[in-house]
Structures are given as C-alpha cells and as structure tokens.
Amino acid sequence: MKKLLSLAALSVLGALARADVPVETRLQSFDTVWSRVNEYYFDPRFGGVDWSKLKDRYRAKVQEARNDAEYLEALNGLLHELGASHFGVIPSSAYGAGAAASTTLADGEPGLRIGLVEGRPTVVGVEPGSPAEKAGVRAGWILVSVDSRPVAPIVRAILQDPAQRNLVPLKIASALRAALSGPVGKPVAATFYDGSYRTVTVTMDRVPSPGQVVRFGELPPLRARVEAKRLPGGVGYIRFNIFMMPLLEAIKNAIDSFRDAQGIILDLRGNPGGVGAMAIPIAAKFVERPAQLGTMRMRTGQTRFSVNPQPPLYRGPVAVLIDGTSASTSEILAAGLQELGAARLVGEKTAGAVLPSVIERLPCGNRLQFAFADFRTPKGVLLEGRGAIPDVPVQLTREALLRDGDVVLHRAVRLLLGNQPAPSGVKR
Amino acid sequence: MKASFRNLALLSLLLSVAGSWAQSPVQADITAEQVLDKAIEASGGKATISKIKTAVLKATMEAPMQGLKGSVVTYVKAPNKIRVETDIDGLGKTIQGFDGKVAWANDPIQGLRKLEGAEKAAMARNSSIVSTDWKQFYSKAVYIGKEKFGDKDVHVVELTPKEGKPMRQYFDAETFLLLKQTGVQAGAMGEMPFEAFFSDYKEFEGLKLAMKQVVKVGPIELQITMKEIKQGVPVDDKLFAMPAK
Numbered sequence: 001m002k003k004l005l006s007l008a009a010l011s012v013l014g015a016l017a018r019a020d021v022p023v024e025t026r027l028q029s030f031d032t033v034w035s036r037v038n039e040y041y042f043d044p045r046f047g048g049v050d051w052s053k054l055k056d057r058y059r060a061k062v063q064e065a066r067n068d069a070e071y072l073e074a075l076n077g078l079l080h081e082l083g084a085s086h087f088g089v090i091p092s093s094a095y096g097a098g099a100a101a102s103t104t105l106a107d108g109e110p111g112l113r114i115g116l117v118e119g120r121p122t123v124v125g126v127e128p129g130s131p132a133e134k135a136g137v138r139a140g141w142i143l144v145s146v147d148s149r150p151v152a153p154i155v156r157a158i159l160q161d162p163a164q165r166n167l168v169p170l171k172i173a174s175a176l177r178a179a180l181s182g183p184v185g186k187p188v189a190a191t192f193y194d195g196s197y198r199t200v201t202v203t204m205d206r207v208p209s210p211g212q213v214v215r216f217g218e219l220p221p222l223r224a225r226v227e228a229k230r231l232p233g234g235v236g237y238i239r240f241n242i243f244m245m246p247l248l249e250a251i252k253n254a255i256d257s258f259r260d261a262q263g264i265i266l267d268l269r270g271n272p273g274g275v276g277a278m279a280i281p282i283a284a285k286f287v288e289r290p291a292q293l294g295t296m297r298m299r300t301g302q303t304r305f306s307v308n309p310q311p312p313l314y315r316g317p318v319a320v321l322i323d324g325t326s327a328s329t330s331e332i333l334a335a336g337l338q339e340l341g342a343a344r345l346v347g348e349k350t351a352g353a354v355l356p357s358v359i360e361r362l363p364c365g366n367r368l369q370f371a372f373a374d375f376r377t378p379k380g381v382l383l384e385g386r387g388a389i390p391d392v393p394v395q396l397t398r399e400a401l402l403r404d405g406d407v408v409l410h411r412a413v414r415l416l417l418g419n420q421p422a423p424s425g426v427k428r
Numbered sequence: 429m430k431a432s433f434r435n436l437a438l439l440s441l442l443l444s445v446a447g448s449w450a451q452s453p454v455q456a457d458i459t460a461e462q463v464l465d466k467a468i469e470a471s472g473g474k475a476t477i478s479k480i481k482t483a484v485l486k487a488t489m490e491a492p493m494q495g496l497k498g499s500v501v502t503y504v505k506a507p508n509k510i511r512v513e514t515d516i517d518g519l520g521k522t523i524q525g526f527d528g529k530v531a532w533a534n535d536p537i538q539g540l541r542k543l544e545g546a547e548k549a550a551m552a553r554n555s556s557i558v559s560t561d562w563k564q565f566y567s568k569a570v571y572i573g574k575e576k577f578g579d580k581d582v583h584v585v586e587l588t589p590k591e592g593k594p595m596r597q598y599f600d601a602e603t604f605l606l607l608k609q610t611g612v613q614a615g616a617m618g619e620m621p622f623e624a625f626f627s628d629y630k631e632f633e634g635l636k637l638a639m640k641q642v643v644k645v646g647p648i649e650l651q652i653t654m655k656e657i658k659q660g661v662p663v664d665d666k667l668f669a670m671p672a673k
Contacts, residue, residue, distance in 0.1 A: 040647045216518035218495040245520050248536060275519070277537045284539065298646050301612070301620040310539045358647050360493040372647045 020068050021364040029362040030062045033075055033089070033370075036360065040372040041082070042299050049081055072366070080163055084371060085353030085384060086328070092365035094220045108184035108206030110135075113270060114143055114176040115323070116169060117396045121155050121176055123192070124396060125269075125406065131205040140402030141192040144199070146179045148189070154179065166352040166385055169324025173270065182206050195402045214244045216275065218359040218367045228254035230261065235416050237409075239267035243274030243329040248281060255285045255314055263416025264314055265409070266333075267321040269347065273328025276356055277305070282333060284310035286318055286342040293336030294383075296356045296373040303373075305332065318343035319412040322388060327351035335377050335388040345390040346412040352387035460571040463583045463599055464562065470604035476634035481506045482663040486656040489516065491648055500652060509668040510555040526551040527668035538616070540673060546614045549591035565589055572596065577607055593619070605629055605636060613645070620645055632657055 021029075034055050041051070061074035072089060079087035111130020114121050121143045126133045143151055158171045180188055184206055191201040211225030226240045226247050236258025240247050258264050266282075276296075283293055284307050293305035320334045320343045331350045337343035355371030362368050376382050392415060400407045468474060482505045489498040498516035503509075511525040522535035524543075531543035531551035543551055553565045562569060572584040581601035588594045595611030609624045622645045626638035641652040 036647065214518070217491070245518060245536060248520075280537050281539065295618070298620075301618070301646070303618045303620065304616075306538070306616050308538055308541055358494050360647075361495060370647075 021071060023063065025364050026062050026065065026071050027059065029364040029366065030059055030075060030078075032362055033078065033368050034058075036368065037079070037082070037087075037370050040299065040370065042297060042355075042371065042373050044299060047082060047084070049083075054078060054081055071364075075366070079370070083163060084355055085164065085167065085351075086355040086357035086369055086371040088369050089362070090220065090359070090367040090369065092367070094367075107181040108186075108208050109177065109181050110137075110188055110190070110204035110206055112137060112177075112180060114173060114180075115325070115396070116155070116172050117398055117401065120398075121151055121172065122396075122398055122401065124401065131207060135202040135204045137190075137192065137202060137204070138195065138402065139405050140398050140400075141194050141200070142398070143176065144191040144193060146188060146190050148191075149179075151176060151179060166324075166387065169348075170272070170327055170351045170353065173325045180206075184208055211241065212246065214242075214246050216244060218361055226250040226254065228257070230258070231265075231413060233413060233417050234262045235413050236261040236264040237267065238264065241271060243271070243276070243278040245275055245278060248278060251282060252285060252310075255282075256312055259312060259314060261314075261316060263317045263319065263413075265319050265321060265412050265416070266343070267409070268326045268330040268334060269321050269323045269408070270325045271327070271330040272325070273330055273353075276329045276332060279329050279333035279336065280305055280307050281310060283307045283336055283340075283342070285312075285314055286337060287340055288313060288315070291340050292378045293332055293340075294375055294377045296375045298373045305336065307336075317416050319346050319392075319416055320344070321347050321408050321412055322350045322390060323348040323408070324351055324387075326388075327353040331383050331388050332375060335381070335383055338388060338391065339378050339381075344392060344415065345388055346392040346415065347390050347394050347408045348396070349389055350387035352383065352385045354383035354387075458571065458583065460569040460585045463571060463585050463604065464569060466604040467599055467606065470599075470636060472631075472635040480635070480659055482659065482661055484656075484658045484661055484663065485654065487652050487654045489514070490651045490653075492651065493647075493649060503663050503667050504555070505663050505665070505668065506556070508552065508555040509665070510551070511667045524551065525668050525670065526555045527665070527670070528555070530670050532670040534671065540671065541616075542670065546592045547616065549589060550614070553589060562587075568594075574601060580607070582607055603629075606638070633659055 038051055058074055058078040061077065062071060065071035065074055072091060075089045079089070111127035111132040112123055113125035115124040116122070117124065123137060123139050123141045123143065126137055126139060145151060154175050155172060158168055158175060180190065182188060187203045187205050189201055189203045191199060194200045209223045211223035213221050214224045215221045222242060222244070224240070224242050224244045224247050226238065228236070228238045231237050236254070238251060238254045240251055255264065279293055287307055287309050289309065291307045293307055295302055295304050318337065320337060322330070322334050322345050326334065327350065331352070331354045334345055334350060338345050354375045356373040356375060357369050357371040359367050359369045374382060374384055392411060394408045394411050396407065404410055468477070471477070485502040487500045489500050490496065496516055498514060501513045503511040508528045509526065511523065514522045520536040522533065524533045525531070531548040532541065533543055534540040566587050567590050568588040570586045572586050575582050575584055575598070577598055582598040583601055584596055584598050586594050586596050592614055593612045595609060597606055598608035599605065600607050606626050608626070611622060613620045613622050622643060625642040626640070628639040629636045630639050637654065637657065639654045643650045643652070
C-alpha cells in the first residue's frame with residue numbers, strides 16, 4: 001500500500017492549538033519527527049543536509065519554545081532544512097473536535113482564484129454562480145486588500161522567502177485563499193483595481209465550498225468535487241479539486257460520457273494532489289497499451305505506476321490544463337500523460353512538488369507529513385523542483401485575462417479543435 | 429497456511445507451515461527440512477490440517493500511525509482456491525482470487541486483471557489451506573542458523589520459490605511457531621521489501637493460528653487482527669473464479 005499524499009496540508013491554515021503542549025510531549029513529538037525522517041527519507045545522504053547535527057540544534061529550540069507557535073515553528077524549521085516538498089507539521093486545530101470544527105470545512109469562500117500575474121496578486125478565476133461573480137468581480141482584477149488589510153505584505157513575504165522558490169505560486173494562491181476565507185455567513189470586503197485601475201471595494205458572502213466531505217487517514221477532512229460539462233464546440237471539460245478515491249467513479253464516468261467528444265480537457269489548475277495511485281486509473285482511460293506513469297523510489301525498494309488500459313478508452317485528443325498550483329499527483333498525471341503522448345499540457349509550469357508522503361499523528365496531536373520517496377517520469381525526469389513543462393505555454397497577462405477571461409482554457413479548446421498546430425514532438 | 433504479502437491483502441492467512449527438504453549450508457544440529465517439519469507439527473500436524481476443507485477468516489486491518497482502518501475477509505477451499513477481500517476506508521475494495529488455474533485481482537487502481545508470472549505464483553503458493561508439499565512451490569530451503577528475536581531463539585530458514593525472490597522465515601526454537609518473515613513483495617508495480625511479525629497464537633480446532641500480524645512496508649505498519657474464523661462452512665466455487673468484468 002503505497003499511497004501518495006498531497007500538498008493539501010499547505011492549504012490547512014488552522015489556528016494553533018488552544019492549550020500549550022507540555023514540554024515533555026513536545027520533545028517526544030520532536031524525537032518522532034526526527035526519527036521518522038531519519039529512517040525513511042528516500043535519500044540516505046539527506047540531500048547534503050547533516051540531519052544528525054540538526055537534531056541537537058532544533059531539539060534545543062523545541063525545549064526553549066515559549067508557546068505552541070514557537071514549538072510549531074521549531075518543528076517546521078527542522079523539516080524545512082531539507083528543502084523539499086511534502087514536509088511539514090499540520091496543527092491539530094486543523095482537525096478540530098470533528099468535521100464541523102475543522103477550519104477546512106467550516107470556512108466559506110467567495111469563489112475566487114487568485115494568482116500572481118505580472119508580479120501582482122490577480123484574479124485568475126471566478127467560480128460560476130459564486131458570490132464573487134454575483135458581486136461583479138472579474139478575471140484580471142488586482143487584489144489590493146481584504147477587510148482593509150493590504151495583501152501586498154503577504155505576497156512580499158512569500159516572494160522574499162528563499163526556500164523552495166518553485167512553490168511561490170502555490171504558496172501565494174493558498175495564502176490569499178486563506179485570507180479571503182472565513183466563517184460562512186460572515187461577508188468579506190475585498191478591494192481591487194478593476195480593468196481601468198479604478199479602486200473597487202466589493203462585499204461578498206462566504207459560502208461553503210461545494211463538494212462532498214472526504215476523509216483519508218490523518219489528512220484533514222476536505223471537500224472534494226468533480227465538475228464535468230460539454231463546452232461549445234463539443235469539447236468535454238473535467239475539473240476536480242483533489243485526488244481522492246470517492247471522486248474516481250465520477251471522473252471515469254465523465255470521461256466515458258465524453259466518448260464522442262472532439263477532445264477532452266482535464267483541468268488540474270489549483271489541484272494540490274492527493275492519493276497518488278489515483279493518477280493510474282485516470283490515465284488508464286487514455287492509453288491503448290500497458291504503460292508507466294513513472295516510478296517512486298524509496299530508500300529500499302521502488303514502485304512503478306503501472307497503467308493498464310481500462311476500457312472504454314477515450315481515443316480523441318486530450319489537453320491537461322496546468323499551472324503553478326497544480327501539484328503532486330496532478331504533476332504525476334500530467335507529466336505521465338505527456339511523456340506517453342496521450343495528452344498535451346497547456347498553461348504554466350506546475351509546482352514541482354512531487355514527493356510521495358504519508359501523514360502521521362504525533363504524540364502532541366499535530367500531524368507530521370513527510371516524504372518517503374521521490375518520483376521520476378518514465379524517461380527518468382525527477383519532477384520534484386522541476387514540475388511538468390507545458391507543451392503549449394500560456395503566460396497569463398492582466399490584459400489577456402480582462403479581455404478573454406480564462407485564456408488557458410480558450411487556448412486548449414482551440415488546440416483540440418484543430419485551430420492551432422500541435423507543438424513539435426507531440427504524437428497526437 | 430502460509431502468509432502472503434501480495435498487496436498486503438493475503439495477510440489474513442495464517443501460519444506458515446512446512447514439510448520440506450533441503451541441504452543446510454551451515455553445520456547445525458538441525459536442518460531446514462527438520463525445522464519446517466516441526467513447524468507443521470507445531471501448527472497442528474498434517475492430519476489436522478488435511479481435515480480442513482473450507483474456511484472463512486475475518487480480520488481487521490489498521491495502520492494506526494497513518495489513521496487508516498479496514499477489514500480483510502479471506503475465503504479458502506481445499507485444495508487450492510482462495511479469495512481475499514480487502515477494504516480500506518477512503519481507498520476502496522481490493523479483491524484477489526485464485527481458482528486453482530487462474531489468478532486475478534480487481535481493485536480501483538488497476539481494475540480487473542489476470543495475474544501472471546511471479547504474481548500468479550505467489551497466489552498459487554498461498555492458495556492451499558495448508559501446504560505440506562514444499563516441492564510444489566519452492567526450489568530450495570536452506571537453514572541459515574539460529575538467531576535472537578527479542579528474548580527468544582529462532583531458527584532461520586531461507587526459502588526460494590520456483591518463481592519469485594527468496595524469503596526468510598524465523599521459527600521459535602522452542603515452539604517452532606512462525607514469528608517473523610522477511611522478503612520482497614514482487615508485483616506488477618515493482619518490488620517492495622517487507623517484514624512481517626506473527627504473534628498471539630491460539631488453538632482453533634486443533635490448528636494453532638496467529639491472531640495478530642504486523643506487516644511493515646516502508647513507513648507503513650499494518651496491524652491485522654483476526655476476529656473470526658469459521659471452518660467447514662459452505663463456500664461457493666464461484667467466489668474464486670475471475671469475474672467477467
């Protein structure tokens with residue numbers, strides 16, 4: 001049972017635990033963190049980091065922590081020394097006393113996707129029917145503040161962090177999503193620069209994210225959803241927000257329902273990953289013979305992501321939409337389909353956060369996420385730190401967003417309908 | 429019954445048994461064959477084993493550190509039929525079967541597929557309720573030596589399947605019950621080293637069975653606890669046949 005868990009933890013920005021954890025429990029938890037990584041980090045040389053030496057340094061920090069915030073900072077400080085994705089400690093408060101208490105489930109959102117466009121936090125997507133759409137917010141608007149608090153410092157802090165530069169788009173999207181989120185029923189006032197650079201402040205309701213609540217092991221409960229529709233021109237469009245097994249049948253059914261479509265678009269933008277093996281049955285709808293999506297390599301042993309065709313197959317052209325917020329399993333699926341010649345990737349480079357991991361409960365109640373394997377594509381490309389590279393790069397600009405809305409989607413539709421030549425080296 | 433680690437699903441099977449032949453590479457007071465023979469006797473003996481025609485075993489499965497829970501139900505029918513259903517919360521149900529000729533698996537990730545090569549051989553090895561004919565499945569059994577396992581002395585035997593990689597079994601030097609097994613799980617998705625530990629043996633209608641198994645694969649530690657064992661119950665042959673879809 002080798003399951004790949006995701007960067008979903010990045011989106012869990014719950015408050016810290018209410019009561020401080022006793023020092024003894026903190027130290028016990030720290031020792032667990034250090035030991036699990038020591039035993040299972042896939043690279044026995046720890047990427048050049050002196051893991052043994054770090055133990056004493058960070059144990060002292062844990063011992064000296066004056067509160068849980070400093071304690072958590074010390075734990076994450078240790079893990080960040082590795083400079084790799086899928087390492088972190090999720091505070092116990094992200095889980096709450098039950099599903100209802102979870103910040104993930106209890107919070108609502110206005111229905112916006114914010115990304116960094118030309119260096120500024122910009123609306124890159126507005127959910128149809130969402131409070132944001134009803135308030136008139138449009139793609140291309142620049143986010144200035146949320147409830148009178150400027151967002152520039154949030155963006156600046158992330159941009160100035162030298163660690164894991166490839167994760168900047170993911171971090172910014174997560175941080176600004178968190179800034180806009182809050183209790184359902186409590187509106188949020190956001191200030192934007194609109195298309196004419198006029199300052200516009202709109203008040204938007206926060207509504208629960210759509211989708212079913214799914215739970216998997218020690219991952220915080222999440223809302224998972226699949227959206228499938230036929231676009232003008234006959235192209236099938238499928239978007240899902242996370243790779244969780246309860247969605248699999250709906251995704252496969254959607255693919256099957258588009259059997260006669262002129263093309264299928266898989267939209268993996270904003271998808272942080274999930275159960276890694278789930279990339280296999282999705283890919284199995286698009287390959288005509290047994291193939292590999294890649295290999296995860298542990299300190300001892302390795303596992304191939306073997307794909308066997310699962311009829312009925314879709315034999316038409318496929319485009320996968322990606323960007324810097326497509327992470328983990330999204331990257332495995334996208335890069336694998338690309339190398340197999342089964343799909344073309346449209347958009348921006350993915351996050352480059354592709355390390356199979358598990359999430360475990362620590363004695364203090366927080367959860368540890370740690371990677372135990374790396375992942376290489378069938379051609380041997382290490383995706384961690386690199387990401388999947390689009391065949392059809394689409395660099396977002398504010399002007400294009402204002403003019404055309406979802407320019408990446410439009411480009412993919414044109415590609416599938418044959419209005420644009422396929423890039424060289426792509427089979428289909 | 430031999431323990432199997434094919435996708436960790438056949439773990440609900442019970443004892444490793446013996447009945448073998450081998451040359452020992454080390455000077456020892458005991459041979460691999462003798463250890464394996466004694467293991468058969470420890471698990472109940474050939475006469476008792478041969479009486480078992482069908483069995484249904486139900487167990488819980490848990491990976492406590494990762495918060496995963498599930499169940500395993502195993503159906504076996506003499507001489508060589510088996511079906512294992514594994515259901516893990518949040519992941520779905522995996523079914524594996526062998527009807528004496530065709531080995532197959534059906535899971536949400538790979539779908540329905542026929543098993544061949546080493547995978548099929550592994551299913552066949554684990555299909556017999558209790559195998560007392562090692563030559564049928566193994567080409568070699570070697571006595572490695574005596575070791576300490578916790579506070580116990582164990583006899584270590586290395587078994588080489590006709591198809592597949594060698595595995596080592598560790599038998600209590602006093603009781604000859606299987607306490608540990610190590611090897612490499614080979615399958616369509618690669619090779620994964622594993623360690624399995626057997627404990628809490630209880631006698632059930634003349635058979636001694638491990639009620640608890642712990643299997644370690646990478647950072648995952650699975651605990652399998654036997655909850656119910658029924659022998660001699662009707663088991664339909666259709667359960668073991670590969671479904672059409």
